[in-house]
Amino acid sequence: MVGTNTAFDSAVIRRDFPLLAKEIDGKPLVYLDSANTSQKPNIVIDTMAKFMRESYAPINRSAYTLAANATELFENARNAVAKFINSNNSREIIFTKNATEALNLIVNSWGRANLQRGDVVLLTHMEHHANIVPWQMLQQERGIELRWVPLTSDFQLDLSSLESLLTGVKVFSFTSMSNVLGTINPVEKLCAAAHAAGALAIVDACQSVPHAPTDVQAWGADFAMFSSHKMCGPSGLGVLWGREEILQAMPPYLGGGNMISEVRLDGFTCAELPAKFEAGTPAIAEVVGLGAAVEYLSSVGMANIRQHEIATSSYVLEMLTSRFGDDITIHGPRNPELRGATFSFAFRGIHPHDLSQVLDQSNVCVRAGHHCAKPLMKIIGANATARASFYLYNTTADADALADALDSASDIF
Amino acid sequence: MVGTNTAFDSAVIRRDFPLLAKEIDGKPLVYLDSANTSQKPNIVIDTMAKFMRESYAPINRSAYTLAANATELFENARNAVAKFINSNNSREIIFTKNATEALNLIVNSWGRANLQRGDVVLLTHMEHHANIVPWQMLQQERGIELRWVPLTSDFQLDLSSLESLLTGVKVFSFTSMSNVLGTINPVEKLCAAAHAAGALAIVDACQSVPHAPTDVQAWGADFAMFSSHKMCGPSGLGVLWGREEILQAMPPYLGGGNMISEVRLDGFTCAELPAKFEAGTPAIAEVVGLGAAVEYLSSVGMANIRQHEIATSSYVLEMLTSRFGDDITIHGPRNPELRGATFSFAFRGIHPHDLSQVLDQSNVCVRAGHHCAKPLMKIIGANATARASFYLYNTTADADALADALDSASDIF
Amino acid sequence: MPGIEDLYREIILDHYRTPRNRGELPPPAVSCEGNNPLCGDDICIYLDVADGVVRDVKFSGQGCSISQSSTSMMTVAVKGKTVAEVQAFVRRFKHMMTLTEGDDEVDQSINLGDIEALQGVVKFPVRIKCATLGWNTLLEALKETQN
Amino acid sequence: MPGIEDLYREIILDHYRTPRNRGELPPPAVSCEGNNPLCGDDICIYLDVADGVVRDVKFSGQGCSISQSSTSMMTVAVKGKTVAEVQAFVRRFKHMMTLTEGDDEVDQSINLGDIEALQGVVKFPVRIKCATLGWNTLLEALKETQN
Numbered sequence A, B: 001m002v003g004t005n006t007a008f009d010s011a012v013i014r015r016d017f018p019l020l021a022k023e024i025d026g027k028p029l030v031y032l033d034s035a036n037t038s039q040k041p042n043i044v045i046d047t048m049a050k051f052m053r054e055s056y057a058p059i060n061r062s063a064y065t066l067a068a069n070a071t072e073l074f075e076n077a078r079n080a081v082a083k084f085i086n087s088n089n090s091r092e093i094i095f096t097k098n099a100t101e102a103l104n105l106i107v108n109s110w111g112r113a114n115l116q117r118g119d120v121v122l123l124t125h126m127e128h129h130a131n132i133v134p135w136q137m138l139q140q141e142r143g144i145e146l147r148w149v150p151l152t153s154d155f156q157l158d159l160s161s162l163e164s165l166l167t168g169v170k171v172f173s174f175t176s177m178s179n180v181l182g183t184i185n186p187v188e189k190l191c192a193a194a195h196a197a198g199a200l201a202i203v204d205a206c207q208s209v210p211h212a213p214t215d216v217q218a219w220g221a222d223f224a225m226f227s228s229h230k231m232c233g234p235s236g237l238g239v240l241w242g243r244e245e246i247l248q249a250m251p252p253y254l255g256g257g258n259m260i261s262e263v264r265l266d267g268f269t270c271a272e273l274p275a276k277f278e279a280g281t282p283a284i285a286e287v288v289g290l291g292a293a294v295e296y297l298s299s300v301g302m303a304n305i306r307q308h309e310i311a312t313s314s315y316v317l318e319m320l321t322s323r324f325g326d327d328i329t330i331h332g333p334r335n336p337e338l339r340g341a342t343f344s345f346a347f348r349g350i351h352p353h354d355l356s357q358v359l360d361q362s363n364v365c366v367r368a369g370h371h372c373a374k375p376l377m378k379i380i381g382a383n384a385t386a387r388a389s390f391y392l393y394n395t396t397a398d399a400d401a402l403a404d405a406l407d408s409a410s411d412i413f
Numbered sequence C, D: 001m002p003g004i005e006d007l008y009r010e011i012i013l014d015h016y017r018t019p020r021n022r023g024e025l026p027p028p029a030v031s032c033e034g035n036n037p038l039c040g041d042d043i044c045i046y047l048d049v050a051d052g053v054v055r056d057v058k059f060s061g062q063g064c065s066i067s068q069s070s071t072s073m074m075t076v077a078v079k080g081k082t083v084a085e086v087q088a089f090v091r092r093f094k095h096m097m098t099l100t101e102g103d104d105e106v107d108q109s110i111n112l113g114d115i116e117a118l119q120g121v122v123k124f125p126v127r128i129k130c131a132t133l134g135w136n137t138l139l140e141a142l143k144e145t146q147n
């Protein structure tokens, strides 16, 4: 149940994650790279292993009991995902290999069918490559125009000219939360603005679905996508959600088994949703594992997780500033309510790569680099940043360990 | 080592597969649907669980030790797969979500870049939908022409007019083994014929890689693809192998993170192989699991598996014919050397769906339907067949159980 | 595991062995094809509707015992009914197969007769598509008569 | 875990803090850009080759201590060498970084001098790309001088 568990304690939750119990050279692991990919709780690992040991079978295709049961477990997981984001029905849930594929699916199917030379797609300066490159590929093929919502100096989307930017736009595709800055965008407002301009609203929800309650209907979005591996679920799986009537009208994406109704030498017809967009054998055990992840997150309570991350953000921002003052530059909003617990920063001029290497000596895992957002990096004037991202299992002790390790980095450089 | 283990005993191997130990209502599970998807040995399930418990981390992106180690495990698995099929190097191994995606990748990237209206693609009448529908989609888009190699009356490819069929052909794409008939095709000969005609040779190797030694270089193929889930590996993962210089020259397929070298607001450049074709976060734990599967299969010995399946085919063909005579019709070659241990059949006029349902009462799992090969079904004059497919863990006792269950089916209909 | 006898009731096997209303109807009867993408079965329904009443209905195609017998029983049941009656009848049947979500629109008083024998199919979810194939195709055909 | 001191030797930090040959060369010197897609680092190598000899070499760009110091040391080492000598030298370096597969072509007698300090990078595989970025870019630049 979302939000009913009030006894939220990240130190207790941490015990559900076997890898976080790991000690290296006697020190605990301080995993601060969950914006990249999250660790997996026992329940997900065990559900997958148990499924492969006891219930593995083809789905959709075979009639025997083992296969019928596997199909049921698979579809139950789809239903759980649909409920988790408040989708209207589970036909709107399409399983892909990752969120990147989901974006490519939209561009290749909906985009190719609906966008012509000169049509405008609006993106933002804070997009992940997954929400840039597929559109650039369509641009090369079709000559569509890409337009960009810029940033304000406090790392928000600059919405002052949104209305004029949206003029003549066919699609507005934007992230619900920046994976670099931590900025949370006003999704409902952006969807409404898109629709007012006659544009489709696509929400790259990779960074918000794992961290806060999601209601795609309340958002008023047309499409949204996210990755299993960032939300305690298995790798090799992503989710595309789309409004049924739009998915219905779209041409197929990949061709092959499962997505067809009829195949003859001279042509084929498509299956119904969601099979239409799920060609070939799907990620059977992974979907079942994602079902367990969604149940796990729901039992913890997504509202609790969001509260925990607001508290974490407050702590991290205050602590780092009080310990390091001007020696640390955090590229992102200061208000914990307006951001997730993902912090990109520069520290005493030490190159992020070197920083992450030195932090690693204290088992502090942070990512260094461009975070798949090179245009944004250029805009914030950095070639690379270090990024510490917190999740439900991270405690204030993790934040302190980060700061201690930063201190030790100065000794070397 | 391939082929060194001479003490091959499927009854012993069976114990490596936890699900096959399962008894339902006191009867063992007779799993005869491995052409659809295979069961998983303990080593694969345990490797994945252990990886998620102890080593899970992002790959390619982060510099800390945990991530570096995960990257190494991931790339070791890629190397193992490369070696397993005798690829020239591991840059030629592209991970996809399944074999279907691999075929779509070729059609969307190579096909769109190289095929124009009127260009001819040669397929065969025994292809899986995965090797038909993507080409039909390109046909709709581009007006390419599809041509088909027909069958002989004994379920082989009719190669009598191959040379003329190949005239003017740009691509010849064919299965190494039919998933319906069991027919094994002369891959080397077909690749050579394709090349002699100036055509590319694409081998759908889904049904042979799990069952026999594979040497893509000896084949002389340009592309081959197969699925992890059919070869004791995890679901959610496929492999595309392609000759490096062809992959090099191909435009990108999906856009996003990992596949880029540079991204600016006005465009992007691609990464090197294999990253170029692996956009987004890959199936990390699944690739590691496939590495374990490949090691497992190699330790059993692919040549041993092939020998076992020839022996199984001999047994099944003789036993079924002697027990049921004309009451059973097997759609496939009679010579065990020319086929895999996959048998599609009709039995006493009982509809396959009903048959599989009744067999299920004896825990005998066979698939009923069109097996994602509707054009072939029409050609062999069946709407559907029942299909029993054997693998390394199936014993003659499984074959006997099938026959006993068939007997009981007659009591009902 | 549910017993096979729940599935293959005698009345079902009887309609399978001796299908009623098998055949075709020439135009102006409408005809409509349906298929089950999972198993490859196909069915064609021929429907003759005049003055809002189903005058005649026939079917052709190939399929398993469940799809064939279900369609056969369906043709017997709907012949002579008004279009509205047929629609309510199909809703009642699909509700038995637990396919209609809300049951507000289902008239529980409708007696399915022999067709109740198909209730056992519900225990074998993969076969529900077989049982409903002919019925869904009938709905399509009904729509065409209204064009 | 290998110790951080294997990575950050004093000579490396020295070249990082005080890079040699930083700057640009005007045409006709060729210039060539390289980047490390993993971390976003980029480097530009300026190369002046005349009569088969590297007359001058400079570099610009941003990067971590390893890529910057490695490039700095490389520029010092190659200046004045013939093109063939440079190529052999780069092969020798990449072999130390365990990147050249066969070692037939590697002249083991070449003395890398200070650059040996980078050997510790091998224990940190993710950083090998940092250490070789400047060197690979140099090879590209050399190719351009030959066009």
Ligand SMILES: Cc1ncc(COP(=O)(O)O)c(C=O)c1O
Residues within 6 Å of the ligand: A035, A036, A098, A099, A100, A101, A128, A130, A131, A175, A177, A178, A179, A204, A206, A207, A227, A238, A372, B257, B279, B280, B281
């Ligand atoms: C905002 C955002 N969008 C898209 C992606 C791509 O997700 P994936 O790599 O799972 O395809 C990510 C994660 O890397 C992300 O943070």
Ligand SMILES: Cc1ncc(COP(=O)(O)O)c(C=O)c1O
Residues within 6 Å of the ligand: A257, A279, A280, A281, B035, B036, B098, B099, B100, B101, B128, B130, B131, B175, B177, B178, B179, B204, B206, B207, B227, B238, B372
């Ligand atoms: C011959 C053949 N090709 C392609 C495929 C498609 O494989 P996948 O479903 O794993 O994409 C299959 C298996 O279903 C097959 O048997």
